[in-house]
Structure formats: structure tokens, C-alpha cells
Amino acid sequence: MKAIKVIGDKLSWEDCDDYTEVPADHVEIDVVWTAINRADLMQRAGVYPPPPGASDILGLEVSGRIAALGESVSGLEVGQEVCALLTGGGYATKVVVPAVQVLPVPKGYSLDQAAAIPEVFATAWLNLYQEAGLQPGERLLLHAGASGLGTAVIQLATAFGNPVFATAGDAVKLETCQQLGATGVWNRNDGSFVDAVKSWGCVDMVLDPVGGSYISEDQKVLNVDGRIVLIGLMGGRTAEVDLGLMLVKRHRLIGSTLRSRTVVDKGKVMQALHRHVWPLLSAGQIRPQIDSEWPITKVEEAMTYVAENQNTGKVLLKVSD
CATH class of the missing domain: 3.40.50.720 (NAD(P)-binding Rossmann-like Domain)
Known part of the structure; x- marks a missing residue:
């Protein structure tokens, strides 16, 4: 797989080790879109390290298609379009995430729109x-x-x-x-x-x-x-x-922080979103606000844009088709 690596003060799109297995209660996603969050800027600056055991790859949310399911996962299907809340790892072509942090894309939404939902x-x-x-x-x-x-x-x-x-x-x-x-x-x-x-x-x-x-x-x-x-x-x-x-x-x-909370806590938040917020999204009553979309290879420029407070709404990164 490929991912953004932080090398000194630069970001580089490079080959990296693939996941060797999908734990029983996890899902592997082929990432299509991810998004920039302030936490990514802070982690890159060295002032917000990932929690113990989390990926050191940037990226706290993705949308894409399920590539594989852990043996105990139910209610999701291989090939299904989903979005997910992450503890890290989103700036990559693949990510493995606990199934409770994964939700189906809201009805009527494209994958780029869905990538702007989970974290915010x-x-x-x-x-x-x-x-x-x-x-x-x-x-x-x-x-x-x-x-x-x-x-x-x-x-x-x-x-x-x-x-x-x-x-x-x-x-x-x-x-x-x-x-x-x-x-x-x-x-x-x-x-x-x-x-x-x-x-x-x-x-x-x-x-x-x-x-x-x-x-x-x-x-x-x-x-x-x-x-x-x-x-x-x-x-x-x-x-x-x-x-x-x-x-x-x-x-x-x-x-309050979200990233360092347990998988159980994050799962409860995501289920609350599915019950209370997904119907509003599907009905068009609320919508994620997307400022701009950038290819993952332009992540340096996109992060500078966010750091300078030029955006109104989310800044997305296109990872693959």
C-alpha cells in the first residue's frame, strides 16, 4: 500500500508495509477520500502524538469501500461504500479500523461528501x-x-x-x-x-x-x-x-478530546450519529460543508491552506478512484 510519511518537515507519498491481517472485530477499507483536521497539523508539528498503539500515519477519517471483514463482523459487506472515524492511518490507500467506527455512506451521498462527515x-x-x-x-x-x-x-x-x-x-x-x-x-x-x-x-x-x-x-x-x-x-x-x-x-x-477515547466510546458516538444524525443527512436537512478537494500528492499545499485559515468547511484529499 501507499501512505503519506512525515520525513523531517516534509510529507512524502511512498510505499509502506501492508496490513498482514484483519482482526476479528475490524474492517479493512480501500480508501478513496480522507480529510484534513487540525489534529493532523498538530501531529505533524510534533505536539499531538497518536495514542499508544495507533498508527503514526496522519488522517482521522476516510470514506471508501470495504475490502475485507473480520470474522466476527456483521451488518457490513465487502464492496460496501462506507465512512469511518479513525485514530490514525487515513492518509493511505488502505486502513484497518474497528467495525464499530464504520458506518454506511448516508443515502444519496457520494464518497467525497461522506469523507467530510465522521470526525466533525x-x-x-x-x-x-x-x-x-x-x-x-x-x-x-x-x-x-x-x-x-x-x-x-x-x-x-x-x-x-x-x-x-x-x-x-x-x-x-x-x-x-x-x-x-x-x-x-x-x-x-x-x-x-x-x-x-x-x-x-x-x-x-x-x-x-x-x-x-x-x-x-x-x-x-x-x-x-x-x-x-x-x-x-x-x-x-x-x-x-x-x-x-x-x-x-x-x-x-x-x-474533551475524541481521538484518545476507547473503541467502545467511539462506537457509542458513531451509533448515536447513525440513529440521530444520519436521517437528517439523508433528508438534506444538514450537510457537510466542503471547502475544497486536493489530490493526496498535494497534501503539503492543502495543509498550508488549512493552517492559514483560508478554508470554510472541510478540506478533502483524494486518495484513489
């Missing part, structure tokens, strides 16, 4: 409805609203009755957020979002991929019993927290 919608569901336990009518502040994850969160939250206030870095991205359902927006280049969110009506949850100085600002717009779910550190790994405010208003600060 699993992350959105996990953090909104499992970690934060959002209830209908509760309000959400979302940072980086035009990212691949952000565009999924806006649609999912809106579909489940949770109004969204989104921040982003330019007017075009904010317009996209509004088109997807955000009823409040703020350009982060215009300064603090606090007054704008308070005017909008404050929030019950913040989904924060930034961290750093944003945490103390997040606190200022949280209602009683509000939750901040921290999922990234783009703004730094240290923050000032008002413990008095946290105590009086019963705030919760929750750190």
Missing part, C-alpha cells in the same frame, strides 16, 4: 449532547464557526433546537455561519465578543477550540449552570479562570 459530526455530537448535555432551547457560543467542525456544529445544534452565536475571522465566514443557522455572529478581529453575546442573550454552553485568554471571556457570557467545553488550544494552553464566578454560577470547565 462525531466531535460535534460528543461535545454538545454527551459532554455538555445540551437540552432543547439551551444556547450555544461557538468559536471558529466557519471551520469544518464549526459548520457541522451550527447545523446540528440548530436542527436540535439550540440557538447558536458564532465567532469567526472575516465577514464572508460570518455570512456562511448565518446561512447555516447561526442567529448571532461576531468578527474576532473587532475585539472582545462579550458585549455582543450579552446583547444576544448570553449562553448555556461554549464550545471552545481556542483556550488561552478566551476562557475568562467565555465565563462572562455564561448563564447559571453554564458549561465551557474546551476542545483545542489554538490560543494557548494557559488561562485565567475566575473561580469566584465559577463557584457562584455553578460553571463547569470540561476538557
Whole structure:
């Protein structure tokens, strides 16, 4: 098989060892598409190593066709078009993944569209409805609203009755957020979002991929019993927290990652997506937002594009036909 290898500060599309076997509860997929996530950039930079036992090949999601099934796998078929959530290994022509992390492509979807689903919608569901336990009518502040994850969160939250206030870095991205359902927006280049969110009506949850100085600002717009779910550190790994405010208003600060969770946990998230989100995708009520598609051999340029925040929605990589 072939895969992207990190050689120094360069990426190279090279031959590598093939999988020798498919464990009983796993599936082998011939990869057609994969996608770039911020975690891939962090791993390449050496600050987000894969969990113990995971592939060191980049890539946290794929779509493709099943090439082989482990002997205990049921409900899936060789040749079936599927998408999968990975712990690593997506930037390759083949991947072996636990069957519970594999789902059939939603009805009416192409393989490129399906590759844009697993990581962002699993992350959105996990953090909104499992970690934060959002209830209908509760309000959400979302940072980086035009990212691949952000565009999924806006649609999912809106579909489940949770109004969204989104921040982003330019007017075009904010317009996209509004088109997807955000009823409040703020350009982060215009300064603090606090007054704008308070005017909008404050929030019950913040989904924060930034961290750093944003945490103390997040606190200022949280209602009683509000939750901040921290999922990234783009703004730094240290923050000032008002413990008095946290105590009086019963705030919760929750750190959350998806990649390092157990196979059982990931399987539960994927099954929740199949039950609750797949029908919305198939009905066209929500859709993954695809910014651009690149051949896998142009991965260097594609990752630079994402690192420079030029994308609105997902950036996909074509691996094979």
C-alpha cells in the first residue's frame, strides 16, 4: 500500500508495509477520500502524538469501500461504500479500523461528501449532547464557526433546537455561519465578543477550540449552570479562570478530546450519529460543508491552506478512484 510519511518537515507519498491481517472485530477499507483536521497539523508539528498503539500515519477519517471483514463482523459487506472515524492511518490507500467506527455512506451521498462527515459530526455530537448535555432551547457560543467542525456544529445544534452565536475571522465566514443557522455572529478581529453575546442573550454552553485568554471571556457570557467545553488550544494552553464566578454560577470547565477515547466510546458516538444524525443527512436537512478537494500528492499545499485559515468547511484529499 501507499501512505503519506512525515520525513523531517516534509510529507512524502511512498510505499509502506501492508496490513498482514484483519482482526476479528475490524474492517479493512480501500480508501478513496480522507480529510484534513487540525489534529493532523498538530501531529505533524510534533505536539499531538497518536495514542499508544495507533498508527503514526496522519488522517482521522476516510470514506471508501470495504475490502475485507473480520470474522466476527456483521451488518457490513465487502464492496460496501462506507465512512469511518479513525485514530490514525487515513492518509493511505488502505486502513484497518474497528467495525464499530464504520458506518454506511448516508443515502444519496457520494464518497467525497461522506469523507467530510465522521470526525466533525462525531466531535460535534460528543461535545454538545454527551459532554455538555445540551437540552432543547439551551444556547450555544461557538468559536471558529466557519471551520469544518464549526459548520457541522451550527447545523446540528440548530436542527436540535439550540440557538447558536458564532465567532469567526472575516465577514464572508460570518455570512456562511448565518446561512447555516447561526442567529448571532461576531468578527474576532473587532475585539472582545462579550458585549455582543450579552446583547444576544448570553449562553448555556461554549464550545471552545481556542483556550488561552478566551476562557475568562467565555465565563462572562455564561448563564447559571453554564458549561465551557474546551476542545483545542489554538490560543494557548494557559488561562485565567475566575473561580469566584465559577463557584457562584455553578460553571463547569470540561476538557474533551475524541481521538484518545476507547473503541467502545467511539462506537457509542458513531451509533448515536447513525440513529440521530444520519436521517437528517439523508433528508438534506444538514450537510457537510466542503471547502475544497486536493489530490493526496498535494497534501503539503492543502495543509498550508488549512493552517492559514483560508478554508470554510472541510478540506478533502483524494486518495484513489
